[in-house]
Amino acid sequence: MTMKRKLLTASACKKIAGAAILLGAASSLAVQAVETKDIIKHRHGVMEAIGGHFSSIFATLGGPQEMHSNFQFHADSIARLAKISVGVFPAGSGEGKTDAKAAIWEKPEDFQEAMDLFLERSETLAAVAKTGDPQQIAGAAKKLGGSCKGCHDDFKKKD
Ligand code: HEC
Numbered sequence: 001m002t003m004k005r006k007l008l009t010a011s012a013c014k015k016i017a018g019a020a021i022l023l024g025a026a027s028s029l030a031v032q033a034v035e036t037k038d039i040i041k042h043r044h045g046v047m048e049a050i051g052g053h054f055s056s057i058f059a060t061l062g063g064p065q066e067m068h069s070n071f072q073f074h075a076d077s078i079a080r081l082a083k084i085s086v087g088v089f090p091a092g093s094g095e096g097k098t099d100a101k102a103a104i105w106e107k108p109e110d111f112q113e114a115m116d117l118f119l120e121r122s123e124t125l126a127a128v129a130k131t132g133d134p135q136q137i138a139g140a141a142k143k144l145g146g147s148c149k150g151c152h153d154d155f156k157k158k159d
Contacts, residue, residue, distance in 0.1 A: 009084075023040075024128065028149040036095065036096055038097060039088070039093045040093060040096050042088060042122065043085075043088040043089070043093070043098070043100070044085050046088050050078055050081045050082070050085065052080045053075075053077045054078060054144070054145070056070070056073070056074045057074050057075065057078075057125075058138075058141065058142045060074065061134050061138055061141075068132065068134065070128075071129045071137055074129075075122075075126045075128075076126050078126070079123055079125070079126040079127065082118055082119050082122040085115070086115055086119070089104055089105075089111070098154065099156050100155065100157075101155050101156060101157055103154060104155050105139045110154065111151075111155060114147070114151040114155065115151070117151075118151060121140070121143050121146075123149075124140050124143070124144075125137070125141055125144050
């Protein structure tokens with residue numbers, strides 16, 4: 001190992017570094033596109049998961065008593081996913097297969113407000129789920145749904 005390292009002269013190192021920079025520049029655009037694709041995929045995955053738990057809350061409310069033990073899990077999952085969702089809208093991720101509106105980045109304060117309401121209401125639902133009372137849970141879940149709709153109305157295309 002030591003021998004090989006010694007053979008790598010300073011000038012060889014410079015050449016390698018130069019080539020790496022050139023290669024990096026050439027592929028940086030492609031890398032950027034791939035990264036954005038994954039950012040958007042992750043965003044969709046997080047939102048789909050939120051949607052799955054959200055509709056499950058209502059399904060368990062309507063379903064037989066045995067399903068009621070799942071309230072807490074679904075509510076906690078939404079609250080945790082809400083925390084993740086705060087970070088899935090980085091600047092520059094508005095291009096591609098996405099329904100995210102440019103308003104997210106043009107009006108960051110309004111978007112933050114919608115996000116804060118979502119965080120607050122998902123925490124409330126997780127707390128209310130502890131009561132196990134279907135009526136209270138339904139009320140908190142409906143309120144949470146209002147925060148989804150509010151954000152989608154302003155910041156999501158279609159819908
Ligand atoms: C602060 C804003 C905001 C909140 C709150 C929010 N969403 Fe979203 N949601 C978005 C945006 C923006 C998109 C579009 C993302 C994209 O296409 O890149 C989206 C997309 C979705 C999608 C479609 C995902 C896909 O694969 O295309 C579902 C389902 C969804 N949201 C469900 C929910 C539910 C359910 C809630 C509430 C429990 C919620 N969202 C709360 C902003 C929000």
